[in-house]
Amino acid sequence: MQVYLDNSATTRLDERVFEKMKPYLTEKYGNASSIHFMGEENSLTLLKAKEQIGRILNCDHSNLIFTSGATESNNMVLKGVMRSNKDPEPSSGGGNHILVSAIEHPSILETAKQLKEEGFDVEYIPVDSSGVVDLTQIKKMVRPETLLISVMAVNNEIGTIQPVETIGAFARKKGILFHTDAVQAVPYKTIDIRGWNADFLSLSAHKFNGPKGVGLAYINRRVKIRPFMAGGGQEYGLRSGTHNLPGIVGMAEALRLAYEEQDEIVKKVSELSAYFWKRIQEEIEDVQLNGDLKNRNPNNLNIMFRRIEGEAILMDLSTKGICVSTGSACSSNKLQASNILKAIGLKDNDLNSNIRFTLGKFNTKEEIDYTVGALKETVARLRSFTPLK
Amino acid sequence: MALHYSKKVMEHFLHPRNIGEIKDHDGFAEVGNPVCGDQLGFYIKVKDGKLEDVKFLSFGCASNIATASILTEEVKGMSVEEAKKFDWNKVVKDLGGLPTQKVHCSILAVEGLKKAIEDYEKSKK
Numbered sequence: 001m002q003v004y005l006d007n008s009a010t011t012r013l014d015e016r017v018f019e020k021m022k023p024y025l026t027e028k029y030g031n032a033s034s035i036h037f038m039g040e041e042n043s044l045t046l047l048k049a050k051e052q053i054g055r056i057l058n059c060d061h062s063n064l065i066f067t068s069g070a071t072e073s074n075n076m077v078l079k080g081v082m083r084s085n086k087d088p089e090p091s092s093g094g095g096n097h098i099l100v101s102a103i104e105h106p107s108i109l110e111t112a113k114q115l116k117e118e119g120f121d122v123e124y125i126p127v128d129s130s131g132v133v134d135l136t137q138i139k140k141m142v143r144p145e146t147l148l149i150s151v152m153a154v155n156n157e158i159g160t161i162q163p164v165e166t167i168g169a170f171a172r173k174k175g176i177l178f179h180t181d182a183v184q185a186v187p188y189k190t191i192d193i194r195g196w197n198a199d200f201l202s203l204s205a206h207k208f209n210g211p212k213g214v215g216l217a218y219i220n221r222r223v224k225i226r227p228f229m230a231g232g233g234q235e236y237g238l239r240s241g242t243h244n245l246p247g248i249v250g251m252a253e254a255l256r257l258a259y260e261e262q263d264e265i266v267k268k269v270s271e272l273s274a275y276f277w278k279r280i281q282e283e284i285e286d287v288q289l290n291g292d293l294k295n296r297n298p299n300n301l302n303i304m305f306r307r308i309e310g311e312a313i314l315m316d317l318s319t320k321g322i323c324v325s326t327g328s329a330c331s332s333n334k335l336q337a338s339n340i341l342k343a344i345g346l347k348d349n350d351l352n353s354n355i356r357f358t359l360g361k362f363n364t365k366e367e368i369d370y371t372v373g374a375l376k377e378t379v380a381r382l383r384s385f386t387p388l389k
Numbered sequence: 390m391a392l393h394y395s396k397k398v399m400e401h402f403l404h405p406r407n408i409g410e411i412k413d414h415d416g417f418a419e420v421g422n423p424v425c426g427d428q429l430g431f432y433i434k435v436k437d438g439k440l441e442d443v444k445f446l447s448f449g450c451a452s453n454i455a456t457a458s459i460l461t462e463e464v465k466g467m468s469v470e471e472a473k474k475f476d477w478n479k480v481v482k483d484l485g486g487l488p489t490q491k492v493h494c495s496i497l498a499v500e501g502l503k504k505a506i507e508d509y510e511k512s513k514k
Contacts, residue, residue, distance in 0.1 A: 311450035329425040330450035352426045387430040387446035
């Protein structure tokens with residue numbers, strides 16, 4: 001049996017999305033920037049996709065920029081905003097201070113590191129032991145020169161839902177720009193760009209059963225941003241490069257399906273993960289759920305299996321056909337344990353014993369039953385020879 | 390990040406040799422990698438200057454388990470003096486290679502064995 005429980009890494013493309021994309025790979029291959037009829041037809045398709053996405057995300061569709069994915073969007077927003085509004089004239093509203101949460105994805109944290117190297121004042125917002133950003137911390141950290149706050153909507157490792165509504169409202173009141181990386185939100189949390197007072201937002205289609213290699217950045221276009229890709233001037237000059245029309249059409253359809261079927265997906269995934277966690281707790285000793293139990297995406301179970309190492313658990317499960325992920329040091333190129341697990345205060349010995357299971361709409365109860373059986377064997381085997389007491 | 394473990398590594402990971410404790414051991418050592426947090430416990434039993442038995446316990450990744458496993462297989466029956474000169478490169482070679490970021494596992498395993506031998510030699514004096 002093959003069981004895919006790594007849906008926060010990527011998801012399977014929905015067949016219905018694939019069907020929508022196909023014509024744009026074969027017959028309708030015109031460049032959306034061309035002015036002949038093939039181009040014109042595709043530029044209308046592009047506009048329709050933006051309008052549709054704009055309605056779903058509750059935003060002005062003319063502020064939507066198509067990118068290759070959230071990594072690009074995050075880079076574009078953080079670097080674009082900071083570099084283009086640095087050392088401003090007095091009272092211009094610029095600054096050089098940026099706040100990012102300590103539990104962001106590497107595409108934010110590494111970008112922030114680069115900005116720091118360029119001389120920007122970068123600070124990290126801590127989280128509490130449940131893995132949630134605390135607004136009172138942000139209130140203490142903001143300064144007159146704070147230009148941008150970036151806090152993700154849902155954490156990718158422990159699934160904790162962040163209070164983006166209150167952070168956005170606070171930032172707007174203070175005149176600080178607010179960005180949120182919302183890649184893990186769809187379809188579990190409704191995205192409301194106007195309601196969240198977000199100036200910027202990032203998405204990747206492949207996280208919600210859409211195609212890889214396409215995403216978007218919502219950009220408040222009243223904010224000055226110098227593009228870092230020079231070229232044909234697509235996307236209001238903010239993102240040059242021929243439009244990935246099959247990808248864009250696929251993303252629009254995947255997003256539509258995700259929210260049209262939201263109730264159904266949330267119900268199914270919540271029930272499956274609750275069942276999964278209940279069985280693990282009942283049938284495997286010395287386990288712990290990392291991150292807030294209630295305030296989390298229903299698809300995420302980040303679980304500590306004490307006294308055994310995460311990469312070994314992952315590899316053992318992998319030989320049984322089960323795909324999961326881990327934040328253990330051994331699994332990373334840098335041999336460093338997960339920043340997020342450190343940020344929520346896990347002790348040294350516990351940092352490397354965690355597995356992230358992320359469910360999706362295609363998972364079944366049979367798959368969960370099979371996984372519990374396999375997991376029991378794996379954990380028992382590895383615990384049979386651990387030196388840890 | 391894909392690891393691309395060799396078949397041999399996976400085979401030793403899934404079926405580790407000489408795993409467990411030796412209750413009446415002649416030497417024991419526990420080593421840990423401060424970087425990645427892996428830990429190994431090595432037990433040796435010595436008879437007539439030879440490693441009659443070698444066993445280990447592991448809190449570590451697939452490569453940590455596999456390197457210790459193949460090492461115990463290779464040194465079992467070896468004279469203590471020979472075992473002290475054992476080169477970790479041989480472990481990497483005999484496993485059909487290790488991913489670059491995992492080479493340190495083999496160094497840790499050999500260090501564990503050598504410390505268990507030191508423990509034996511100290512207790513002998």
